């Protein structure tokens with residue numbers, strides 16, 4: 043039994059009193075609201091939401107946004123050229139046909155209108171002048187039929203070609219992004235955001251966005267051409283065009299919406315946030331256990347009611363729709379009136395100019411005005427997004443061309459003048475290391491110096507966060523030192539080509555993961571060259587302690603524990619009872635094989651044994667890989683690792699070092715990023731310092747037999 047020292051009790055008492063006296067620190071939404079915003083951002087309250095909106099000039103001509111950014115657009119042109127070249131390489135014919143369909147799509151409206159106008163004119167002339175030109179009408183109808191067949195065929199082509207092109211496009215960029223990602227070091231990955239923003243689907247959206255821009259321009263030019271030609275024959279062409287523009291202009295400049303704007307929205311209403319938290323916790327399965335055992339259901343319901351009452355009529359409607367609501371109907375009236383302007387113009391015009399007006403022309407112009415309005419609105423939208431498209435091309439190629447921050451060396455480990463048969467020699471010389479982007483005030487390692495001789499077995503001990511794992515990360519060049527040097531076999535670690543260094547290093551850490559692949563691949567990847575060697579895989583599985591439980595899986599070593607989830611069903615399947623046959627089938631699909639934490643670690647260990655058995659390993663670094671293993675499993679794992687020791691330097695980072703330290707040639711004892719002590723077990727025990735303390739804590743856990751009763755705490759229990 044353990045006893046609590048009186049000093050500890052006093053500390054507990056003081057900390058409890060302090061805790062009751064301290065005012066609870068809360069971050070209310072008001073705290074963040076009251077922070078001053080930069081002048082480029084405006085804020086407004088929409089129901090329960092606070093909207094932060096990037097200010098934009100209040101009046102911009104269509105196309106002006108592109109012009110104002112011409113510099114950036116000009117700078118992006120080489121990338122645009124590269125993008126076009128890459129896309130055309132996916133299949134020049136396919137791309138050309140796709141482009142042709144899009145140009146056609148841009149011309150389609152104008153041609154439809156022209157053909158309809160021709161037929162209606164001929165009919166109108168026939169009716170009013172009683173002299174129908176039937177030959178011309180027949181020809182016009184034939185044109186119309188021919189055009190319809192071509193249009194239908196073009197649409198069919200688009201349906202066939204687009205998915206093909208998209209598949210090639212997405213696979214190409216997916217592969218390029220994967221290639222870039224797979225060669226990326228951790229420092230670059232953590233510092234770079236374009237990597238996560240660039241996606242092949244996003245690239246496709248960019249491509250279709252650019253095509254749409256071209257298509258809209260084609261549409262606009264052809265429709266304007268048609269209207270000009272039509273209205274020249276009638277009166278008031280330019281005025282008519284201006285009136286057609288009224289509605290899109292109104293929509294763009296007076297109909298404020300959040301579409302295409304840069305904004306952030308968050309709920310700053312405390313009652314609403316509480317209501318949502320209470321709803322989420324009641325509806326989620328995650329908290330069921332605590333709610334049932336804590337008998338907390340009624341409390342949550344009452345609190346929910348309280349929050350709802352407090353909220354009253356304050357709207358939680360999407361801020362995007364709240365933003366569009368105005369206090370008066372004036373804007374809606376303006377919207378409707380600008381829509382009928384072209385028609386009103388012709389109505390008024392016909393009073394003075396009856397003879398020059400053709401009913402057909404009016405009808406066609408009316409139809410054209412609507413199409414033109416639609417095209418203009420699209421142009422305004424695509425113009426705004428054009429800059430974004432160019433930007434996303436930049437993001438895409440930034441991600442593909444990304445350079446690693448960690449510079450590779452040129453020396454092959456295998457070209458060393460003297461190959462070290464006993465194992466790798468490692469020296470840390472005054473190493474200080476801070477993680478890139480770290481918010482910590484102190485470095486993870488400070489002025490650490492030590493030497494590990496070839497073939498040594500080293501145990502690294504120390505409390506949580508003392509820098510043990512960081513040392514291993516530096517050794518594998520996942521990161522580079524901030525200052526100081528690491529020497530490997532007498533040469534600076536940075537001189538070596540990383541790939542060759544990693545070839546002779548085997549790492550087993552607490553961070554290792556299983557891949558969504560078969561068990562045999564997961565083990566075989568320890569030595570990819572021997573992936574097909576089943577005997578080696580089985581041997582590694584046995585050494586890692588995974589063989590027995592894998593054998594019990596239905597598919598044994600072929601089991602994919604985490605298959606990619608692709609299955610989904612109609613809503614009726616999700617809503618169905620558990621016994622529903624379709625639901626039963628659905629649940630069976632792509633089911634993950636659950637592993638215990640220890641089984642997981644055994645599989646990861648098997649991968650390391652696969653690597654060790656591959657030969658040529660000079661350094662083994664084992665970082666706390668056994669936290670979930672039972673004591674026997676852990677003991678066996680370390681035994682087997684030690685058995686593979688010949689010709690290798692071995693570094694063990696562990697909290698449970700009792701059975702290891704007696705085999706250690708060197709123990710490094712870390713404390714707060716500093717090497718507190720270094721030496722053998724006996725030396726450090728005799729020193730009676732940090733290691734002695736840590737060792738005793740472990741030893742006492744098993745040997746303390748005192749039956750001294752725990753004294754009653756002096757701290758009074760606080761009634762809450």
Ligand SMILES: Nc1ncnc2c1ncn2[C@@H]1O[C@H](COP(=O)(O)OP(=O)(O)OP(=O)(O)O)[C@@H](O)[C@H]1O
Nearest residue numbers: 477480482486504505506507508509510511512513
């Ligand atoms: N990826 C990271 N980014 C920023 N800081 C980190 C990162 N990993 C670790 N640290 C910080 O570096 C310090 C040393 O961490 P490290 O993981 O090396 O300690 P450790 O001794 O291995 O701890 P443990 O025994 O808990 O595994 C800690 O303060 C930790 O918060």
